[in-house]
Amino acid sequence: MRLKLKKEDLNKGLQAVQKVAQNKSNNISSENGLLIKALNNIIEFQANDYDMGIKTIVPGIIQESGEAFISNPYLMELTRRLPSDEIEIIKGDADTQLIIKGGSLKFECLTMNPDDFNEVEIVENGYSHFTTTSVIMKDLIDNTSYACATDVARPIFMGTYLDVQGNQISMVATDTHRLALKTATLEESTENPLQAVIPSRLLAEISRQLPTDIPEPVEITAVRNYLAVKFGNVYVRTRLIEGEFPNYRRVIPTDFKCLVTINRAEFTGAVERASIVAKDAQYNVINFTIADNQIKLMSQHPDYGTIEDYVSCQIEGTPLEISFNGKFILDILKHCHDDEVILKSRENSPMLVQDKEDLSCTFVVTPMRTK
Missing domain, CATH: 3.10.150.10 (DNA Polymerase III, subunit A, domain 2)
Incomplete structure (x- = not known):
């Protein structure tokens, strides 16, 4: 050679x-x-x-x-x-x-x-096939896979669930404490529905290579227990996680008593500041008091002190006191893109977070129990 x-x-x-x-x-x-x-x-x-x-x-x-x-x-x-x-x-x-x-x-x-060497075999036909773009595919992966579990005892949650039906493609990931869902529309409908759980670390490798400067067609074919992904000069085969992914739509809350519209950058800054103390304490707990068109954030460490901060917002519904893991809230806000985000919740119930204008991403986080 x-x-x-x-x-x-x-x-x-x-x-x-x-x-x-x-x-x-x-x-x-x-x-x-x-x-x-x-x-x-x-x-x-x-x-x-x-x-x-x-x-x-x-x-x-x-x-x-x-x-x-x-x-x-x-x-x-x-x-x-x-x-x-x-x-x-x-x-x-x-x-x-x-x-x-x-x-x-x-x-x-x-x-x-x-x-x-075990050569990579290219498979042209499978039980389901669809085409999207590299930009859409990367967006789907990056907005969901961060929420996958890392606990090997529950392997089904260590992957991102791909759900393709008709001209709708969705990806969802959860570690049971938080959930990230992203949906997009395909230019052409797929004839056969596709549901598969893809290991998050393999999706991360695919995302790393997807071109975003110029959108390229991405062809995905499902074959038995793996997916074949082709774009440009790259061909990837990734195994799937066996098992049944739970019905994620059942855990997305629909009944709310408190709806908040808040500036994303200001809210992110306040959560980051509150996390400075909270991240060294157990579970990174931040207490949120939502009332009088503002959110009060409070975090404390038994050895180092207490932080209080306030962010103005628009509130519809009843006041609310609730606690969340600060890291989970920051992870969600990093994957929001509008200037304003919507927070929807009720007492002792999961909170739903979305961009104000773009509703293609849905994030859910469960509250912490505090003494």
């Missing part, structure tokens, strides 16, 4: 696969490493582990066809620092070394048998 690539293209290809390639440890194994494959005028970089497989096409010149299976934790850092924009990659068929040349630098690294 003998290839010529631009340094920028080489690094883009490595960046696309590096997290999957190094997902295990740095020990050499068939689930840890990347495959460089140059056949039929196409240069592919592939990585595959038990949870995710990814392949990307890299532009370049193939002087001699071939393939190489590499597991080297220093490859990415080294290629990023190569002193030349023109890179050569060389490996003889009988060689166990891959040679990377750039400017005055020559790097030789060990390779493994390519037959031991």
Whole structure:
């Protein structure tokens, strides 16, 4: 194999696969490493582990066809620092070394048998298929996956629930203390509904690679226990979490006694200030007293003191005293985008938070019990 690539293209290809390639440890194994494959005028970089497989096409010149299976934790850092924009990659068929040349630098690294690599199989057909854009898909992921659970004892909540019916696509995540729901509209309806729970860490990797400067079509195909996601020169297969996701619509509150309209930036600042003391105390509890067109925030630490702060707002309904985990409130406000947000709640009940104008995102947070 003998290839010529631009340094920028080489690094883009490595960046696309590096997290999957190094997902295990740095020990050499068939689930840890990347495959460089140059056949039929196409240069592919592939990585595959038990949870995710990814392949990307890299532009370049193939002087001699071939393939190489590499597991080297220093490859990415080294290629990023190569002193030349023109890179050569060389490996003889009988060689166990891959040679990377750039400017005055020559790097030789060990390779493994390519037959031991589990190649990423592209699947064209599945039981459900739909197309959206990279901007919409990233928006869906980023506005929901942060609310996933991290408790391995409840794996169903460690993923984001994808719900596609007709021309509506929704993503929802919850750790049972908070919930994030984002909906969008597809240009073309899907013929077969799709419900799947995707591990949050795999969605984060997909989100990292989705282009947002120029929207690109994203094709998603559901096949048995995994999803296939294709955009640009990137193809990803991600496993799904087995099990039944609970009916999330049943836990979204609909009965409210207090409705608040408040400036998002001012409210965020007040919660951040109250959290300075609260975050070091157990559960990060902030008490909210909603009355007389203002919210009083109070947090205390048994050793370091008490903070009180006030934010003006518009209130409809009855006054309310309620307590929340300050971190959960901040997480929600970071994912709101309008100048004003709406808070809806009642005594001892979950609070619903939405942007005032854009109702495509719905956030729910459960109150804390305080003595």
